[in-house]
Amino acid sequence: MEKKLDTQTTLEDVKVFIKKFIHERDWDKFHNAKNLSMGMSIEAGELMEHFLWTDTADVQKTFEANQQDIEDELADVIIVAICFANQYNIDINTIITKKMAKNALKYPIEKSKGVATKYTKL
């Protein structure tokens, strides 16, 4: 069975790999909160475009038919997010841990289990 890279690579390894790629191309100068946040939104739009006008019942079929392209767009979203973290020296594990703690308060299991209701309506 193919060994998944996620089990062998730290987030810091990925951050350094992407930082090196950007630095070698002298693209750091374009990396600011405006450009990177817009880039994340645009890449998320490219990911969503695969599913636009698709019936919910057909999502899985659409995913399977376009998996490679969808994975490329998901990678773009994550890469730009990591560029943002790199540019502003943000520790991704710290912000995810903090945000998940907030999410746990907003979405207590007993109120939110199995429902997609926004926390303001729980």
Ligand SMILES: [Mg+2]
């Ligand atoms: Mg893209």
